Amino acid sequence: MAASNGHQLKRRRFKLTPGTSVIMDGDEYLVKEILNEKECIVKNISSNSADIVAISKLIEHASSVTSHLMPAESDLDNISEADYRIAKDRLEAIKPLLEFDQPRKSDVRLRAAEVDCHYTTLYNWLRAYQSTKALTSLIPKRRGWNYNRKRLDNDVNAIVEHYIENLYLTIKQPSPKKVYAEIKSACIKAGLTPPHQSTIYRRIDRIPEEKRLRGRGRIEEANNRFSIKAGKFPGANTILSVVQIDHTSVDLIVVDEDTRQSIKRIWITVAIDVFSRVITGIYLSLDAPSLTSVAMCISHSILPKDKWLKYVGIEGEWNVWGYPKKIHTDNGADFRSINLSDACASNGIDIEFRPVKKPNFGGHVERYLGTFAKKIAELDGKTFNRSNKRETYDPEKHANMTIDEIEKWLVNAIIEYHHTPHSSIGVAPVTQWKMGIEGGSGIMAAGLPEVPDDPLTLELDFLPKALRSISGQGVVWDNIHYFSDGIRHLIGHRDSNGKSLKYIVRRDPRDIRKVWVYDPFQKLYHEVPYADPTHPYTNKWELDEAKRYLKSLDDKTFNESAIFRAIENMREIEEQARTKTKKARRNKEAHARRKKQASPAKIYTGNVTNNKNASTDPVVNNETGGTDDDIWGTDIEGFEIE
Incomplete structure (x- = not known):
């Protein structure tokens, strides 16, 4: 996919069941029966013939069916505090219904009466959440762009954490409103802008329930709900429960x-x-x-x-x-x-x-x-x-x-x-x-x-992130510039306070030759490479080493060019020391491992150009060259765990 086209977030889940339609090699197939965890029977719609196929093959093809019909998802960090709370409330409203595979209309009506909303509204929330299992599916749908999530600076954040730990999580059990009042007062005394009340409520809402109960003196209730009974882990009553x-x-x-x-x-x-x-x-x-x-x-x-x-x-x-x-x-x-x-x-x-x-x-x-x-x-x-x-x-x-x-x-x-x-x-x-x-x-x-x-x-959701503004020089992260035409239209936007708008940026620390910039207007991520394409591969660890190296030389005003010169110098030093020191060998091997280690998502989607080990279908690694020999067998003794 070209970087300028971007990548839309799609959190729809796929579950293979009888009646599922799958497109393979241009033909449509209908799943007739699941034989076991590995195979199922499918029927070719055009030829009317049946065959047994591997479930793994069906999943590979079926994962793209109807995905183009699904609306683009938002990044959770692009959601306002108010919308986040609404989504959480909606999830609580439908939670009892999620226990049913097919809840009856009477169940939906009864729950709707309990939470004081119309049953069709509740059903719409249920259907939206079941399609993705993502909290973002319960966000209120509005026209236009919404980007009012605020971040706390370090000083304000320290005050917030202090009052949550030392006031809210105590046996006094103060209300969130009382906690917010104390935080607001402390911020004003320190000459800092207080956070919004909903920000504090959201932070409190994230506290794990057991920590909340124990911190507020409800020890017996916490023990009853969370202590492990002999021989059984709470809630682990089926696969993937825990x-x-x-x-x-x-x-x-x-x-x-x-x-x-x-x-x-x-x-x-x-x-x-x-x-x-x-x-x-x-x-x-x-x-x-x-x-x-x-x-x-x-x-x-x-x-x-x-x-x-x-x-x-x-x-x-x-x-x-x-x-x-x-x-x-x-x-x-x-x-x-x-x-x-x-x-x-x-x-x-x-x-x-x-x-x-x-x-x-x-x-x-x-x-x-x-x-x-x-x-x-x-x-x-x-x-x-x-x-x-x-x-x-x-x-x-x-x-x-x-x-x-x-x-x-x-x-x-x-x-x-x-x-x-x-x-x-x-x-x-x-x-x-x-x-x-x-x-x-x-x-x-x-x-x-x-x-x-x-x-x-899935992978983008879990990658480390930062908030960055975008100028004519692109995105800057750790002194390195990234740019592509795909983000040109994001330059120059300002928030309600007249400050440069900051965007969500994600990257894989193992390979920082590119970043992913979230576009809140189009609700997609743009893949953005180095602004200078001549820069070599590097990773977050090597980058941090280069900065420490420059600081050791009393170079405290280093720029992007100095960083990459330092990386090249360090590589030469490590190569010379490689046969002498374990640290140099470890660093070189770690960098090589990060460079060639493809993520699970890339391997699953086929978006990887090498098979790093020789197999029945070897592929040459375009970056490192060659393949590795499979030098050991599979004869391993059995063992058991309690």
């Missing part, structure tokens, strides 16, 4: 791809479905956990994995996909970010944080990571938590696997684990997953999980 996500450092020394010398350890992010214990998604990186790690893991978790398995060069089945109803995490800063909360809200996903000092709330994913660590301990290059256990073993001397090879090993281990009986649920995770789809003893059939109509929209 997905837990966590990170861990892999206790294995990694080698770089060219010299096979050690570059220390890597990080893995894992998502696990609590009901079935299947692993729904992963992400490996040489970088410490961040919002990017979480975003890529969630994208990988939601999307089908057939193409991704082929991309990494693995023959096997991982028939797990779908939107989680709730994501359960620890209290790390990467999970606590407003960006992640907004992205989840945009996609109809609740996010819940583990209570402090209650590790049993995250036990499922942590037990898997613990078992995974035991399997790692069987490999060459393993490390030890204590030096006295290491004795004479030298992990760096025995290390022999690159990060791509570890990724292959891990995926094969996951596939093996999925087919190994699980001690807690009594069957293999893949069997429990299948029972969740088809139904079983005491288990209600959920049907095939939903997939996104537009994977790129």
